[in-house]
Each structure stands twice: as structure tokens, then as C-alpha cells.
Amino acid sequence: xxxxxxxxxxxxxxxxxxxxxxxxxxxxxxxxxxxxxxxxxxxxxxxxxxxxxxxxxxxxxxxxxxxxxxxxxxxxxxxxxxxxxxxxxxxxxxxxxxxxxxxxxxxxxxxxxxxxxxxxxxxxxxxxxxxxxxxxxxxxxxxxxxxxxxxxxxxxxxxxxxxxxxxxxxxxxxxxxxxxxxxxxxxxxxxxxxxxxxxxxxxxxxxxxxxxxxxxxxxxxxxxxxxxxxxxxxxxxxxxxxxxxxxxxxxxxxxxxxxxxxxxxxxxxxxxxxxxxxxxxxxxxxxxxxxxxxxxxxxxxxxxxxxxxxxxxxxxxxxxxxxxxxxxxxxxxxxxxxxxxxxxxxxxxxxxxxxxxxxxxxxxxxxxxxxxxxxxxxxxxxxxxxxxxxxxxxxxxxxxxxxxxxxxxxxxxxxxxxxxxxxxxx
Amino acid sequence: xxxxxxxxxxxxxxxxxxxxxxxxxxxxxxxxxxxxxxxxxxxxxxxxxxxxxxxxxxxxxxxxxxxxxxxxxxxxxxxxxxxxxxxxxxxxxxxxxxxxxx
Numbered sequence: 001x002x003x004x005x006x007x008x009x010x011x012x013x014x015x016x017x018x019x020x021x022x023x024x025x026x027x028x029x030x031x032x033x034x035x036x037x038x039x040x041x042x043x044x045x046x047x048x049x050x051x052x053x054x055x056x057x058x059x060x061x062x063x064x065x066x067x068x069x070x071x072x073x074x075x076x077x078x079x080x081x082x083x084x085x086x087x088x089x090x091x092x093x094x095x096x097x098x099x100x101x102x103x104x105x106x107x108x109x110x111x112x113x114x115x116x117x118x119x120x121x122x123x124x125x126x127x128x129x130x131x132x133x134x135x136x137x138x139x140x141x142x143x144x145x146x147x148x149x150x151x152x153x154x155x156x157x158x159x160x161x162x163x164x165x166x167x168x169x170x171x172x173x174x175x176x177x178x179x180x181x182x183x184x185x186x187x188x189x190x191x192x193x194x195x196x197x198x199x200x201x202x203x204x205x206x207x208x209x210x211x212x213x214x215x216x217x218x219x220x221x222x223x224x225x226x227x228x229x230x231x232x233x234x235x236x237x238x239x240x241x242x243x244x245x246x247x248x249x250x251x252x253x254x255x256x257x258x259x260x261x262x263x264x265x266x267x268x269x270x271x272x273x274x275x276x277x278x279x280x281x282x283x284x285x286x287x288x289x290x291x292x293x294x295x296x297x298x299x300x301x302x303x304x305x306x307x308x309x310x311x312x313x314x315x316x317x318x319x320x321x322x323x324x325x326x327x328x329x330x331x332x333x334x335x336x337x338x339x340x341x342x343x344x345x346x347x348x349x350x351x352x353x354x355x356x357x358x359x360x361x362x363x364x365x366x367x368x369x370x371x372x373x374x375x376x377x378x379x380x381x382x383x384x385x386x387x388x389x390x391x392x393x394x395x396x397x398x399x400x401x402x403x404x405x406x407x408x409x410x411x412x413x414x415x416x417x418x419x420x421x422x423x424x425x426x
Numbered sequence: 427x428x429x430x431x432x433x434x435x436x437x438x439x440x441x442x443x444x445x446x447x448x449x450x451x452x453x454x455x456x457x458x459x460x461x462x463x464x465x466x467x468x469x470x471x472x473x474x475x476x477x478x479x480x481x482x483x484x485x486x487x488x489x490x491x492x493x494x495x496x497x498x499x500x501x502x503x504x505x506x507x508x509x510x511x512x513x514x515x516x517x518x519x520x521x522x523x524x525x526x527x528x
Contacts, residue, residue: 029437116438199476206472206479213468213484221493221506224436272437281504282470282482285497289478370444372435 002065002081004229009208013185013329014312016208019061022183022232023086024309024331027225028113029272030265030350035110035127036118037261038238044245046238047127052175053237054131055138055145060180061231062139072140079136087212087220087228088129098141100149100168103133107217108163111156113226124155126163128234131174137167149173177237180338186401188328191314193299198290200303206286207307223276224373232309236335239349244340259349263390266353267360267382274301274358275365275373297362298323302355310351311403323359323388323407327351330403333396346392348403356390356407363388363409387412428524434504441513442506445524450499458523459485491516 007018016023038046065082066075076093083091089108095101110126134150137143147169154164193200212220212229220227239262246254277283278301287300298318302325306312311330317323327348336347346352361367365381381387386409394404427448436442459465466486472479485494491512496503505520507513 202475206475209472209475210470211468215486216490221438224434224438224442224506226438281495281497281500281502284500285480285482286472286476287479289480290476373437374435 002078002085004085005211009307009309011204011208011306012188012312014306014310015185015329015331016229016309018082019064021057021061021064022309022331022334023229024232024235025227025229025273026235026269027223027227027273027276028109029117029225030269031110031128031228031230032114032117032125033268034235034239034262034265035114035125037265038242041242041246043249044242046242046245048173048175049241049245050127050238051131051134051150052172052177053234053241054128054231055134055148055150055172055174056131056177056237057231057234058132058135059138059145060135062136066139075140079140083132083136084214084218085212086230087214087226088132088218088230090218091129091133093136093140096137096140096167098143100137100166103165103167104162105165106156106162107219108156109219109226109228111163112219114157116226120159121155121157123158124152124163125157126152126155126165128230129163130165133165133167134172134174143169146172146176175241177241177339180233181341183334183338185329185334186396188312189314189326189402191316191326193315194295194317196296196299197292198287198296198299198303200299200306203287203300203303204306207304210282223273223280223282225272225276227273229309232331233335233338235350236332236339239332240336240339240347255345262349263353263356266350266355266390267357268353268378269350270354270357271361271378271381272373274304274354275361275367277301277304278361278367279370279373291368294362294368295319297368298359301358301362305358318359320363321409323355323390323405325355325405326394327403327405328396330396333403336397342399343395343397345398346395346403347397348392348395348405351403352390352392352405352407355405356388357382359388359407383412385412386410427527428521431521436506438506440506440508441517442504443517444502444504445521446502447524447527448501449528450501451496451503451527452498455496455503455523455527456483456485464488492520494520 114125138145243258246258302313312328314326388407390407394400430446434442469483480497480499482497493506
């Protein structure tokens, strides 16, 4: 049986590594919004990227985890357990052979989460699961990943009763990416953080120890969301490969377009994930007694962030108009450098958006009053009038010793991004 | 006793209520869910790290029809109900339990 508790949290780097893969918490809002943002660019064939990104990390992770287990059924049990512990859903691999097979399930995070968030989809959406299964088939039987095919033929997001994935042999029908380099981590600096009544380190440790409750469907309903603990390099690969495709199409403009989409996805992450956290009984119980000012809320939120596997944040300043944080080993930078070397532009998109989102919730959204976290509230908070907007002033992916993010209260530009609550067909 | 019941927006399309109680929740609540074959009660105690923290809990029946989140000492709990034919019955049962708490 697989259990993330067997893998110690690295507090110095803000990372949880299992089978060589860094794992990070996100929720179905972010997962589905990011995927839809990538798919919305119809001039890019994104499906092979989305499947290939998942196949890459699953294959690498399972190739690390499985060799200690020779027995095929025991290997399958580990894979099923890992998938479930990720909050990705339920899979039964018992019918799988070296030649492939069919995997049917009624519970898949992306299929269910997509329908919850966007309504019925016109096409299957569980690309992560498709790629994961491809990687799993190859790793279980010791096959080259390039000799495996996977596709989803039925999806609950379309209104079907179940998901069906078909696995087989043959040349990979998804993108095969170049081998990643080993991750390079930076030492945490001795940055002075403002005094606060909040015990930041204790919060981080307490949250990291808090068990994630996986339900009978292999999902993690927590804070009013479906939470996942997926591979950081899955998010990195699909984002940066998309960015590269956009660059091929539109040059520098492509990077800026992709950056806007990813930062918006970060807003969604900050609003829903941290909104859910900061209105939860768990927050009130563990952190609530320490909170007296809005700055305390900011310090507590970033201390909580430091336990989710995204890197380590040091808050240099937080006020009603400005936030400055340094992030050591933010997962986007670490992943980018593994995949593509030193970046010529900042790539810490998600955290740039998410941290602005946290500030919006605390200083503009009065999150301490437990407002309803509706799509309408999101649009009101981020798209109308003044709002915090984040920008990178240093980025570890560019060779800097840390990533620095500033969020400032500014007038939001009218128009531009689509509204978060607006649905589009997949 | 339930002082107030507020329906909370739930982005998983379930029905979620925040019940404010007359007095803080104590472990007497657990007695109503002591049948381990029917209910799963999970607690998390972070006081070794955060001395002021309260013990959080989750209570879920094996059929998954509802989920109670709360913490000992807080004056509210949230209960999330799965939509379906038995939702009203599940809600009535949980509200009756909360109403009897002292």
C-alpha cells in the first residue's frame, strides 16, 4: 500500500519528494482552469502535451518506486495506492497485461472536477489520468515509455456513467519529452521577516503533518474543494511546453499571452484553495487563536503555503497596499531548470497569481468574515476596481538565488481576461 | 442547541451548512458516532506544535452521505450533505443531534 507519510517533508526546501518526484497540493479549480486555459488555444495540439506530461512523471516516479517489488499484482497495488493517495481517483489495474487493456472507473478527479466546475464537456478531459496510466503500464512491466499508447474513450465529464481508458502497445501517441536534469536547490537565505504573533514555523510543521483524508472514491474533499497532491513537474511540463508552443506561434507575444493565462490560473488557485482554507474549521482551530491583524492572516497563510510542497516563502513585508515575499525553490523554477535550463524570463507564474489572490482575500475580500467563495465573488474581487496584482522581481529559474514576488494594490485593467465563472466547451 | 444554520456555497454541488451552536463543541459529540462500523471519526491534534490549537475532527458515515468538520472548543461545525434521495433525512438526523448538544 502506498502512503505519502513514508516520505518526509523537506522543510528547508518546502518540498515533498516521493519516488524522485516533487508533489504539490492544488485543487480541482486550479487543475481544471489550467487545463482549460491550455486547451482553449485551439491552434495548439495540446492533448499530446497534457498526456505526455503525466506519462513522463508517472513513469519516472514508478520506475523509482516499483523495482523493489518483483510481483506484478503487488506492483499494481502500489500504483493504485499512489493514484488514490494523490486524490486522482480510483483505478483497478487487475485486468491489465503487458499488452495493455482497459481501465474502467467511476471516479476520476479531472472528470468529476471538470463537470463540477464547468458543466458537461463535449470531449473527454482526464488527460492526467490517461498519461498516468500510460506511465504505469510501462513501469509495471518494465517497458520503454515510447512503446506505450493510451487514450480515454469515455468520460464522466461528458455525462457518461464512467471513464474508460484504453492502453496498448505501439509508438507513443503522446509527446515524449527530453530527459530532465537533476533538480538544483538553493539554500534558504537568512531574510528578516517582520515580527508577528503568528508562529510561522509551527504552522508549517502542523499543516505538513495533517493527514489528507482520501475518501472511498479516491478523492480528497477538503476545505470545500477536491484537493490533489500531484506531481509538480506535471504542472511545470504542461505549462512550459505550452509556453514554448505559444512562443513558436507568436514569439515574445506568445510568452506574454501564456504568462497572463498562468497568472490568472494562479489567481484561481489563491482564491479557491486559500479561500477554502481560510474559511475552514481547520484554520480557525489551528491558526485562529494567533490572528489579531490582517498582517497576521497574511503571515499565517504563507506559513500554511510552506507546507504544500510549492517552495519556501519568506515574507519581507505585508500591508494593505503591498506584499513582498522571497520564495526559495519555488516549484516552477526548480522544474523549469530541470527541463529547459536557465530561463530568460520569469516563470513563477502560479505563485505570482496565487499570492496576489491571497492578498485580495485578506485585504479586499474580508476573508475573516467568511464570505461565500462563489465565481461571482471571484470576478468582483479580481476584475472590478482595485486589486492586488503580482509581478516577479527576481526568479530562481533565471539564475537568481531566490524568486521574489511583489503584489501591489492597483486599478485593474478593464476587459482583457475572461471571467472565471464563464464556461466554454472543452 | 443550534443558534443559527447558514447555508454555505459549496463548489462541489453538495449542500453545506454552517451550524452555530449555543456552546462550544466538546467530545460528547463523538458519542453519537461511536459505532465504528457505521462512522469514521478522524481527529488531528497539533498542540505539540501549536499549544493554542484546538483538536480538529471529521466525521463521515461509511456511506459517505454527509461529512462533519469541526474542532473541539469552536462554537460551530460545518456539515456537508451529498445531494440525493436521502439528503433531507440525513440533514434532519444531524440537526437533531446538534440540537441535543449542551
